[in-house]
Structures are given as C-alpha cells and as structure tokens.
Amino acid sequence: MKAMNWLVNVLRKSGLLTEDLDYHLVRASMVIMFLFFGYQKWFAYEADVLIPYISNCPLISWMYPVLGIRGTSWFLGVSEWLFGSLLFLGYWDKRLGILGALGSTVSFIITVTIIPFIPNGWAASAGGFPAMAGNVPFLMKDVVLLAVSIYLLRQDVLRAAPRRVVARPRLAVAMNPAWKETAR
Numbered sequence: 001m002k003a004m005n006w007l008v009n010v011l012r013k014s015g016l017l018t019e020d021l022d023y024h025l026v027r028a029s030m031v032i033m034f035l036f037f038g039y040q041k042w043f044a045y046e047a048d049v050l051i052p053y054i055s056n057c058p059l060i061s062w063m064y065p066v067l068g069i070r071g072t073s074w075f076l077g078v079s080e081w082l083f084g085s086l087l088f089l090g091y092w093d094k095r096l097g098i099l100g101a102l103g104s105t106v107s108f109i110i111t112v113t114i115i116p117f118i119p120n121g122w123a124a125s126a127g128g129f130p131a132m133a134g135n136v137p138f139l140m141k142d143v144v145l146l147a148v149s150i151y152l153l154r155q156d157v158l159r160a161a162p163r164r165v166v167a168r169p170r171l172a173v174a175m176n177p178a179w180k181e182t183a184r
Contacts, residue, residue, distance in 0.1 A: 023155055026148055027087055027097075030104060033145070034084025041077025044070065052135060056117040059110045083107060087152065094160035101153035108146035115139050 040046040047069050054072060055061055063072040083103035090097020115121065115136055123133035132140065 023152075024091075027090065027152060030145075030148060030152065031084045031088045034080045034087065034104075038077045038080030038084060041073045041080065047073035050076070052118070053111075053114055053139070056119065057110065057114040058117065059113055079103065079107065090152075090156055094156045097156040098153065098160060101149055101156055104149035105146065105153055108142050108149055111139060111142040112146055 041050075050073060051069065054063060060072075063075065067075055083100050086096050086100025086103065088100075090100055118135050118139070120134050121132065121136040122128040123131040125131075126133075
C-alpha cells in the first residue's frame with residue numbers, strides 16, 4: 001500500500017499525467033493508424049485481403065459492384081487518409097477534429113457490423129460464439145477503435161463548444177446552495 005501511494009505521488013508530480021496527455025496520445029495514435037491503414041489500400045495485395053470483409057458487410061458490400069475491387073480499396077484509402085488528416089488538424093482546430101472523429105466513428109461502426117457476418121467466424125470446435133476464429137479476432141480491435149473515436153468526438157465537441165455557465169441540476173443545488181450563486 002505504501003509503495004502504491006509512493007508510485008501515485010511520483011506519477012502525479014512528474015507532470016506526465018497532466019495537460020491532456022491521454023487525449024493527445026489517443027489522437028496521435030489514430031492519426032498514425034489511419035496513415036498506415038490508408039497507405040495499404042493503394043496496393044493490390046490489400047485489395048485482395050479486403051474481399052472477405054467487404055463482401056460480407058451489409059453496409060458496404062454494394063461498393064464492389066459500383067467501384068470494383070481496386071476502386072473500393074482506393075476509396076477506403078482516401079477516406080482513411082481524409083479522416084486521419086482531419087484528426088491531425090484537430091490539434092489546432094477542434095471543428096476539423098470533430099469531422100475526423102465523426103468519419104472515424106462511422107468507419108468503425110461499419111467495420112464492427114462485419115463481425116456477425118464473417119463466414120466461419122466462430123470456432124465450431126469450441127462451441128461457436130464467443131470462440132473467435134478466422135477474421136473475427138482481427139476485426140475485434142475495431143470495437144476498441146470505435147470507442148476511441150467516440151472519445152475523440154466527445155472531447156472535440158466539448159472543446160469546440162462556446163464556454164458558458166452550465167445549469168446546475170436542482171438536486172445538486174439543494175445539496176450545495178453555494179452552487180446556486182456560481183451558476184449565474
């Protein structure tokens with residue numbers, strides 16, 4: 001217990017945990033991820049890898065008949081670079097960060113919806129769901145990336161919103177009358 005208190009105090013005093021480090025690291029990691037994943041989409045090997053994912057996604061399977069295999073891959077690459085660029089610009093302009101986080105959120109909602117439709121995605125030898133198999137484990141990371149996207153969206157909306165006094169809930173004012181004075 002004493003060692004844990006010492007560790008907490010050292011980390012708190014280090015400055016490492018101040019000034020939104022988590023927010024900036026999450027944003028940077030998403031920018032890097034979109035840069036690398038978007039880059040892959042320009043090559044035939046990635047277009048071929050995407051076939052089982054896209055062809056089994058109810059929300060984007062229409063893209064193959066419209067854009068073709070390579071066109072779909074390029075479209076996704078451009079989209080990922082756009083979202084990554086908007087997230088990067090969000091360091092300076094939260095409104096652009098909001099657009100990037102919205103695009104990221106939609107992107108990961110789409111990829112998460114692929115999970116139930118992947119053929120042989122649940123290991124029958126282990127009783128099926130929740131024993132993941134095939135491409136499902138790869139897609140499960142998108143559940144976390146969806147949560148990260150929503151986190152960034154929330155943070156950017158809060159930071160872009162004009163500063164104003166927030167109305168205090170009645171119960172909170174009843175419990176702490178001093179809040180009534182600060183809420184004006």
